[in-house]
Amino acid sequence: MAPKEEASSAANETPKKMATLQLQQQQQQQQQQQAKTHIPTCNYSKRVVLKTLLSREDRGVGLVGERIVIGGWVKSSKEVRKQPPLPQPDTLPQPGPKTGEKDVTCTEILQNRMPIFRTFLKLFGVGNHAEKDSLGGLAHRVQHPVFSTVFLQISDGSCISSLQVVVESTLAPPGQILLNGTCILVEGIIQPPSTGGKHSIEVKAEKVLHLGVVEDHEKYPLSKKRLPLHTLRDWAHFRPRTTTIASITRIRHALTQATHNFFQNNGFLYVQVPVITTTDSEGFNNKFNVTTLLNKTKSEEEPTKGSSRNEVISGVSLASIKASLKEKSHQVEELKRTDSNREALLAAIQDLKKTNELASQLEAKEKKEKAKTTSAMVKPDRLDFTDDFFSCQAFLTVSGRLHLESYACALGNVYSFGPRFKAQTSHSTRHVSEMWMAEAEMAFSELEEAMSCATDLLKHLCKWVLENCTEDMKFVLKRVDQSIVGRLQSVVSTNFEKIPYCKAIDILKQVREKKFELNVEWGVPLTEEHESYLADEIYKKPVIIYDYPKEVKPFYVRQNDDGKTVAAFDVIVPKVGAVIRGSQNEERVKVLRTRIKELGLSSEQYEWYLDLRRNGTAKHAGFSLTFDLIVLLATGISDIRDVIPFPRSYGKISN
């Protein structure tokens, strides 16, 4: 539209100027044409992702005049009341200044106008506003006599920025769309912002394609602005709608990419190690049992309730068929009672018969299946793992490194990336029961090389976030941690301090200004307190500590020649702690066997692991990186439960 106006005003100018103008006009049109062909819709939806508009260099300005579909959730809103205009349901939107605008926040409007709304709704017989949730109820309210324009800031999670969407009250009832959290999908035209401010463009809605209202404003937790992170934890299913958790999720996503990217660039093969295992990989007692003994007991108690499904029959539920059977019987009874239509009755009876047949078939199949499992059913007073699903006690894996070794001792360098589990009852801001770890194992590598690989990985991850998450890091810098970028840059550029355990002990012993909870002495394990003192106070940069006393490290770590220390290392990062723990593992079968005996570990479970040493053993080293801690490191968030989508910890699980 703009070029046309320019052209007409140019009509009185000299021919030369006109030619120039025409050229400019053509160029502009070309550019616009180009732009028009450059709004890719989200590949598997009609909508355009907001990032596509707002992350352009021109912040979408070149797309003015385009018709698009966009969808998202309301982050904030305001309503501007106006004099009732003539109804104009089908005309195109009229950009330009509006009359009677009032710049009030959503909350103010709601507080002030809720009674008025309620009165209107009652007058129109719509009933309790909070109970309406389908588009079916909208027709009434379209005739709402007070006309207004609603300005919504909507976000679709693709970027930090939100888009202003202008919706006239003739299209959707303001009382519904004004509420934070409302989902809206609209078709509209991109236009220059009508309200000024920071916006580069806005979308003037012409059709509301979908509306997902907030049923009860009071109960919806995100109605309140800026809830603290610890409160949001109770609403894990809603919190990705907040800017902070959305940013963390995108950064977490980028870090996942970076992790795979690092290993793949360095020739590591990805191996999916098992979650269910019988191997105690760290002599760690607090493991989760994986069992079917408990639910068997339960299903015995209530045999009719279980909706056991047979896998051969893809995705079918006997309970579901039975429910349908019941429903159909009712239908037949109803038809018999009313005697309304003989044909319909016959059809219904036929249908009922078929369903009945199906139910019998399924039931027979399930009985057969159940007969098989009977041997696994156990009364709780005679717990015997030979009756359990795997015929022995099985656990959730604590670490995948032992299984990875099996692949390293065949394929060279391998890595794994998956969930690991510890049933620890302590409350910590650094650990939960289920955490993701990236683990690497390298054949023909020794301690030094594992340390250097761990260092490179850590630097790679920090660099990746700085380079690929610019917008989100700006937000984190502003709202979470003002020193975050500097800290990440320092991890990328400084040489990590590398000290043996004995030196760490010597240094900590000399500390006078602090009394540690656990006394420092050669042989003690380093606590979080010790570790953070070294990284945060003394070196002020990442520290690698290596050659630990054998007593403080797992049985599989390679014994050094001194007979006292083992080739383990930890990478400690300021403010976050030990993000990587690694080691060269024992390749000598005799030493390994002695160590297992010394620790009183049940050697039977390690026979397969010892097998790897007995047959073609190789020197090898590796490490585990606690991925969730890396997200802490990258975001400056202080509690790990805020960077994990659905955190699980002692007594805490809600979905």
Added chain:
Amino acid sequence: MAPKEEASSAANETPKKMATLQLQQQQQQQQQQQAKTHIPTCNYSKRVVLKTLLSREDRGVGLVGERIVIGGWVKSSKEVRKQPPLPQPDTLPQPGPKTGEKDVTCTEILQNRMPIFRTFLKLFGVGNHAEKDSLGGLAHRVQHPVFSTVFLQISDGSCISSLQVVVESTLAPPGQILLNGTCILVEGIIQPPSTGGKHSIEVKAEKVLHLGVVEDHEKYPLSKKRLPLHTLRDWAHFRPRTTTIASITRIRHALTQATHNFFQNNGFLYVQVPVITTTDSEGFNNKFNVTTLLNKTKSEEEPTKGSSRNEVISGVSLASIKASLKEKSHQVEELKRTDSNREALLAAIQDLKKTNELASQLEAKEKKEKAKTTSAMVKPDRLDFTDDFFSCQAFLTVSGRLHLESYACALGNVYSFGPRFKAQTSHSTRHVSEMWMAEAEMAFSELEEAMSCATDLLKHLCKWVLENCTEDMKFVLKRVDQSIVGRLQSVVSTNFEKIPYCKAIDILKQVREKKFELNVEWGVPLTEEHESYLADEIYKKPVIIYDYPKEVKPFYVRQNDDGKTVAAFDVIVPKVGAVIRGSQNEERVKVLRTRIKELGLSSEQYEWYLDLRRNGTAKHAGFSLTFDLIVLLATGISDIRDVIPFPRSYGKISN
């Protein structure tokens, strides 16, 4: 070396020829120089990965004369005896024809010569050959009086091809290195192959840097050649050393890359959904319980054995400290008894005291910790989940789609890739208890779009394997499935057949030449038998079936307007079956609530899920791709347990 020889032989030629030769020589030297700077070692090891040599266009020929370190496992070998030469332990290897070569296989040699070996070993007092596993024992055998050259085919898992390594018996005892599965790391010189055949180069060993022998040839399963896959399953920790499983692992790795690549290219965010959950996402009864009730009971029984570790103290084990304490006490006693050295005794006593102190500290900490967990301890005769770790019954997740929806209804398109669990007791070649799934969820998308996304993903994965796994696919084609490439190409290029469930039923009803186990009738779930008949026999290409009766699909699938069917779909691929199952999910809270009630599911667990519908609900669709089945599809392997690193199924778990 080669260029120098050419130069000297050229000395008698004409000056012109000499100039040409000099030029050639220079060029060759330059090329060689270039080549010399182009053998990248494996990034975190001194060795060169075999792929680096053998995947070059010249198959390594340009690297002749280079000194390198390579490591791997012996796949096959032969020994060639020769007349005892003068001892030449430190001279460079002499390429050229060998005298007295005999082309015999390893097995022949072992069968024929084992008695001779044993006699020699006894003569030299080395003892039982099978018990020697360290390099320490080699010195004797280096003086073995029968000299021979050993030709080893070694593989390091980086590619299909193996490398010929030539080891003189003066460097390592043939009796040890000849055995399949032996691990060897050597420094040597690349030279043209001395035995001819298919090899482009070989490495003449100069130093054996590491030797990992096979302790007992009889017990090592891979000593036998070409074990069938089902036998290899009992040796999950060794089988990646076979060419087939190594190939599958590399293809699996490529497919993982391809999965992430697809979603990331299409703007999906990666979300790590939880493995431990309280939500029954499919009304599936056979779930694994996750509990600490069982091991608490066990640790109560044997309180002294458990090596419970406190997480605040990083990686330390009280049991380990106690073991060390015992050892040190013994030392002190021993020193007291022998009364040999007063100073040593004092030092030992001091050391013992310190360890004792540490043990007390740790014990105190652990007691504190235990006091906390006491409430969670339960006798098996009063199972009560309020006493369990999470204060309620928790399961291993069957599907992550419900949790993904929470993120989709905030961030748009999201995906997940992780392990999922079903405790099914049926034995199937298509399902095990722990499987990896890639799951996608898309806000503002409907059934049609989910089907198109699923189709694109499947085509992308097949295309990726064809383009990126050329060498491995050649092997698979030759040794596993001769039609594999054609099948994958057809998935990439054909349009999938798309039929509603009712049409599938009509077609199957007309089948006369086959009697299905479950009768075909509207309302029955499709079994594997039905599905494969449609894909393999009728359409002979991938088939998408959609609009299933609501009874055969989970509660969350969106109900169609007919009230009978739901917006679910399955993608069936010939020979493999349903690799993707997807649906548009119910966004209407009332319909969803009714469905949960109809099926008699406990609604309490779904409150958080219903919450998503009550507040800003959006239309959305998604699917689950069973990743392990895709590996079957890509490799032509018929049993899923052969493509999963450590498969777990009913009664089967060994590590």
